[in-house]
Amino acid sequence: MDLTRGDIVDGRIKLRHLVCFLEVARLKSVVQASSVLGLSQPAASKTIQELEAILGVELFDRSRRNLILTSYGEVFQRYVGASLTSLKQGVRSIGQAGSAVIFTVGALPTVSASILPAAVMHFTARQLDMTPRILTGPNAFLMSQLRVGEVDLVIGRMAEPEAMRGFAFEHLYSEAIALIVRPGHPLLATPSFDMGAIGGFQMLMPPPGSIIRPIVDRFLVANAIGPLRGGEIETVSDAFARSYVRATDAVWIISQGVVIDDVAHGLLAMLPADTADTLGPVGLTTRADTPPTLPVQLFAQSVRDVVADRAGPG
Structure with a gap:
């Protein structure tokens, strides 16, 4: 044939x-x-x-x-x-005829605890007959789901260039990693913070394959930190990391967006480390070959509005 x-x-x-x-x-x-x-x-x-x-x-x-x-x-x-x-979008459209339109948003941890809740509130306040379904997970999983149409939009850090093939990325803001500890941690009590001292404490690290692991590795090398005398634990579980850090003297290296509310409410503390060199782009990822549906476009605008409000004037 x-x-x-x-x-x-x-x-x-x-x-x-x-x-x-x-x-x-x-x-x-x-x-x-x-x-x-x-x-x-x-x-x-x-x-x-x-x-x-x-x-x-x-x-x-x-x-x-x-x-x-x-x-x-x-x-x-x-x-x-x-x-x-396209096939999945067509099946969904037929299945949702006469009912609320459901679409799926994939969210990486860096936005799940920061801008995403505000974006969902902003979107639902418009009382549209559209229902967002929120899916969280590691970057590789969400990007694979976006590629086959199971996810309509991914919000979070931009993936590595190889993984971005076939996708379009809209930059919203940049964020750095943070070194997170419990309130009252010994490293907070010193008159001047010594970056090298963190190597003596147990470290919670993102596992290989995660978006920020190469950034974390470069940061540690640039600051001559290693080997880690206190040992390390690799985890993608924010719930585990939060509980573990609050109960121990471990240092958790994670994107700032994941813990911004915890720090603001005094549940966790951020070490005064200079992490400016770890800034990375956070934004919206969509398929380059399929136009976003109207619900996705409207939700993306809610995300933009929330980011703009937090950035303030100018």
């Missing part, structure tokens, strides 16, 4: 082929994709091989440790992602 004809799509291509392709492309691994999809590794491999046979091209370069998209694969990924997103 001639796949170059625009009015024909090979009926052998099934939804399972496309979903499996997108997950393998995202994770660069058949093993990891099969785990996410609930398939055996042989089944996932067979699905990709079937798709390549139907298309008549190789979608992945298998000469490296991780599976990398070929030029054909990169083009196909853009169209598959856009197609699945």
Whole structure:
């Protein structure tokens, strides 16, 4: 069958082929994709091989440790992602006929505790017949959900350039990391803060793969901090980190937005460290190939309004 004809799509291509392709492309691994999809590794491999046979091209370069998209694969990924997103939006539109419109916002921890609650209040106060569904999680998960249309908008720090392929980012503001401790921590009692002293305390760190981990690592190296004599704990759980820091002398390195309210209410304290070099962009991420729906556009405007109000005049 001639796949170059625009009015024909090979009926052998099934939804399972496309979903499996997108997950393998995202994770660069058949093993990891099969785990996410609930398939055996042989089944996932067979699905990709079937798709390549139907298309008549190789979608992945298998000469490296991780599976990398070929030029054909990169083009196909853009169209598959856009197609699945449009399909899901169409199904949602039919399913929501005559009822409130529901859309999904993905929020990274950096905004979940700061601007997001205010943005939701701002949006719902307009009494529109639209219901935001809030989904939180690590960046890789939210971006993958945005790519396949399960999430309509992601708010948070901008991902690494490689992960931003196919997405559009709107910068709203910049924020740095913070060194967080309990009120009354020994490091707060010294007349002049010594950055090197934090290495003697247990550290709560973002795990490898998180957006801010490379930023944290560069910060520690730049300040000659290491090895960490007090040891470290890697966590993505803000609830755990808050409780642990308040009960111990541990130092938690995290984006300022995650803990801004805790510090303002005296539940946690911020060490007077100069973290200006760790500033990173925070904003709105959408698909570049699919226009945002009206509910998403209106919610994005609520986010912008809240950010503008907090920034003040000028």
